[in-house]
Amino acid sequence: MSASAIIFYCLAAFILGTGLLAVTTWKIFRSAIWLLFSLTGIAGLYFWLQMEFIAAVQIIVYVGGIVVLIIFSLFLTQASGKEMPKPPAGRMIFSALAVITGFALTYLLIHQHAFLPARQPAIEASVANIGTQMLSTTEHGYLLPFELASMLLLAAMIGCIVIAIKIKPEEK
């Protein structure tokens, strides 16, 4: 087993362990921190797959943006040291059973499927290639989804402000 494979299995164990802790711990702030570790491990996995741009985007958007947003909203809405109430044991047992069954079924299908190895020469997923293809208008260009995503972000930004704005009571 080479060093690359060992790094992959360590990363996989890290991602799965911290992800499992994030959904099973009953202190809500710890859950957010475990989620942070799991997302960082996924960024490491992208580095391992030689997708440096996606790894950078993962760190900037997920770790730097979404988790910080989640932690802010935790402090706004919760007493963060408090334990959450536990669900009834029956629900936990049955959801664990459903999840394990679903995982076994899906992995059985994946295990039986023979993936054909790639024959074409690889192109490098560099920032230059990604940017050229994203803003091109030819057959495999992604200009239209790019513009739609910018409109979606603008709409989400305005929508967030409208939803979360605090309406002051009328001063009399």
Next chain:
Amino acid sequence: MNEVPLSHILFLSTALFFIGAYGLFTRRNMITMLMSIELILNSVNINFIAFNKYLYPNRLEGVFFTIFIITIAAAEAAVAIAIIINLYRSHHSIDVEDAGEMKF
């Protein structure tokens, strides 16, 4: 990278997806449910990147899908947290069981 078969990476993403689904089933706090959704979206991203890298290395389609999924996940998290904060102001709780009138 080539020593690890594709099915091991798919094992990782499948396990992460079902860990997120377990969190979605057992949690009743809206913010922790949102965290579970983030785990599920990340497992899908791993799938796209792995398929792009192993099966179609001559294209960049998986990279673009991942970028757009991350964009939409950011917008979705922001809107969801705005709704949660507004709900907390009116109900003083972010438990989904206490927000039953949103169903009708």
